[in-house]
Structure formats: C-alpha cells, structure tokens
Amino acid sequence: MTELLSVEAAKERAILVAIALPGQKGATEKSLTELQRLTETAGAEVLDLILQSRPQIDKSLYLGKGKLQLLKLTCEELKADLVIFDDELTPSQQKAIQRQIKSVKIMDRSSLILYIFKQHAKTREAKTQVELATLEYELPRLTRQWTHLERQVGGINVRGGMGETQIEIDRRLIRQRIKKLKEELEKISVQRDTQRKFRDQRYNVSLVGYTNAGKSTLMNQLTEAGVLVKDKLFATLDTTVRQVQLDKQHTIYLSDTVGFIQKLPHQLVASFRSTLQETAAADLLLKIIDISDGDFRLHIKTINETLANFEIPSKRYISIFNKTDIIPDGVNISLIKKEFPDAIFISAARGIGLDKIIEIIIQRMDSDAINRHIRVQNSDGKLIAQLHQFGKNIQVEKCDDWIDFRLRLDEELWNRLKKEYVFEDLSAKGKEN
Secondary structure, X not given: OOHHHOOOOOOOEEXXXXXXXXXXXXXXXXXXXXXXXXXXXXXXXXXXXXXXXXXXXXXXXXXXXXXXXXXXXXXHHHOOOEEEEOOOOOHHHHHHHHHHOOOOEEEEHHHHHHHHHHHHOOOHHHHHHHHHHHHHHHHHHOOOOOHHHHOOOOOOOOOOOOOOOHHHHHHHHHHHHHHHHHHHHHHHHHHHHHHHHHHOOOEEEEEEEEOOOOHHHHHHHHHOOOOOOOOOOOOOOOOEEEEEEOOOOOEEEEEEOOOEOOOOOHHHHHHOHHHHHHHHOOOEEEEEEEOOOOOHHHHHHHHHHHHHHHOOOHHHEEEEEEOHXXXXXXXXXXXXXXXXXXXXEOEOOOOEOHHHHHHHHHXXXXXXXXXXXXXXXXXXXXXXXXXXHHOEEEEEEEOOOEEEEEEEEEHHHHHHHHHHOOOEEHHHHOOOO
16 A cells, blocks of 8 residues: 555654544544544554644644644654644645655544554455555555556556556556456445355344444453454454354344444445444444443444444334442542433443343343244254244144144344245134144
C-alpha cells in the first residue's frame, strides 16, 4: 500500500489533531481519546493531542492557518513523524496539509482504522474485505505509482496507451484490482451461504457490540472457543462460530465478529456488509455493552446506527451490560438498571451472570417455537431424523404406514421443513388423530 498506511509498530511518534465544532467540545474530547487508543493499538506512540475549537472545519486545510503553523512547529519540536486527524480528510485537504508539513506523514482516522483492520485480518475473507476497503479509500488519494499491482491483476492491459499519464494507469490498475476483489468476495459469499444453510438448522445467536466490550471473553466463557482476548481495539476481526449445548434440549450456534466504533470508514462498512448481514440474520442478538465505560450510551447509539439498515426487530435483541466488576466509583448501577429494565448485568471475565444469559436464551428459543401435530410417512427417514433432532417435547404415535408427531418446532425451521419435505399438517386442519 502507500506510505499513508505504513505505521511501523513502536517506531512511529504521533501527534493527534481534532476540531471541536460549537457545542461538541465534550464529544470531540472523547473521540480524541478514542483516537489515542486506536493509535496505540496500531503500535505508535502518542506525543501530544491538539484540539481546536472552530465554527466549522476549514475546507482547504481542515485547521486554521495559524493552528496549522503551530502544528508544524510542534512536529519539529517533538520530533514527530506522524500526524493523525480525528476526522476523515478530503484528498485535497490531505495534500494541502502534506505540502505545509513535509517532514511527517499525514493520516486520518479512517486510514488508521483501515491499517488496524489490515493488521488483525486472519482469514481469506477478512483480508479480501480489508484490501477492498483500503483500495476504495486510496483511489481518490493517489500520490505514487501502483505498478506493483500488475502482478495481482494478471498483467492484462496494464500498459498505458498513447497520452495516458502514470496517474491514469495507476487508477486503472486499482479499479481492475477492486473488480477482482469484489468477484472474490462474491465467491466467498456463496460459500458463506452454504455454511449458513447448515447452521440454520439450529438456533443462531450473535454477539454484537462496541469494540473491546468483552464479546470474545463472553464467547470463551460460553464455549471455551479460545478466541483471542486482548485489551485492544479490534482484537477480534474474523467471525468465530461455535456450537453450544445449553442443556439436553437446547443447542445453539454462537457467533462473535468484529466490533463497532464511531466514524467507522464507510468503505469498511460496505466491504463487511455480508458479514454484518449474517450477524443481523441471527435468531437472537446479544448486544454487549461495556458498563465501565462512561460513554456506553454513545456506544449503544453507534451499534444501533451501524445495524439500522438491516431492519432488525427490537424483540430479537437482548442488552447485556458487561464488566460490572470494574464499574468506576460514583457510578450508580441501580439507576442504570432502572433505565434498562430488560437488560442483563454480568462480568464475563469472572463468569458472573452467565447462567442468566443461558436462561434467557432458552426462554427465547421456547417462545419462538410453535406446537405442531404432523403425520409423516414411515419411509421418510430424513424428515423423521430432522424432527427427532430439532423438535422439543416430542410425542410419537406409530402406525403401519405413518408416524404422528406432536412436538414444538422453531418457526424458521418449520417453514424450511414445509419447503423441503412432504407431510400432513394435522394441526393446521384441526385434527387430533
């Protein structure tokens, strides 16, 4: 990639910059603190935080001219080699700032998050998603040659025609690579659909939440999955799915995926759309919230906004407030419980409250199930096996040619069985025998 994204761990010395618009100083300070955590997650050292209050962001330089000169002097004084802006810079702003401060690299929040995602992507799908998002971010910001992409796009039509400039060749190379990556993601999506169809036979539960809220810790407590747990932002990027036996009659698939964050680059949201869609398609979503973070209400807002496009009914959410063992002094948990009366309060790290989560999931599974009375031919072994595997409270009456089942089935499973098998629905006809 370009030098814009080359943060070398433990070597880069960074200054962070943000603009506070009228009435937003408090929120901007919190965002700047989060940017500091992101920078440290990327492996750089933060030297200083600069916050300027302005009525609006300067369209040309982001900062005012005077503040930009002060930033230049601060970079020289502290021997910084990296400046990171809390908002996404336009290509023209980035180039103008770079012309003013030539001795350092200029990044913004979006490019930093993209870099962190690149660091943490492990699976083929995640790596492809991150590369696609990065190229789409880079396309309007070209500042150097991209001829290294010739090998990746197969060397087809990479030579420029008469009068074609290097920047035009670079753009064409990137567009070809973007097209190829989208095709690869489409193939991966087909494979994902196949895997999901298999998991759809069970009840699916997804963990969603702000980054570092404790999703992976909860995943490990419930499944012993060995998911990476670190006190870093975006420590988990790839989706993990595990089967969990809650009791003798209730089995689920539990998934943990990438966390959310403020100002998530729109390119990443687009690239990870299939992952988010799979999360949103779960039967139940556990919304994990870090109660020890004073900004947890803002985190809830970010989660809701990220998933808003998927039109998930509110009844499919359960709010779980995690890290109750490290609530700061002065926080009244009783008031929070009154504000969120249906939420569960736990400490995943200490295993406190996990029994309540399991209890609620089982209650939801049972409430989603429907009483059925169906008649199946004795010869339909596959359907009979499905009913025994996934049905609850099963009562069976056998005859020579058929078997009567009285049982409870999840509604989605019931709808799938009606499409795939032929049987007689006695409950729909009001029959008792």
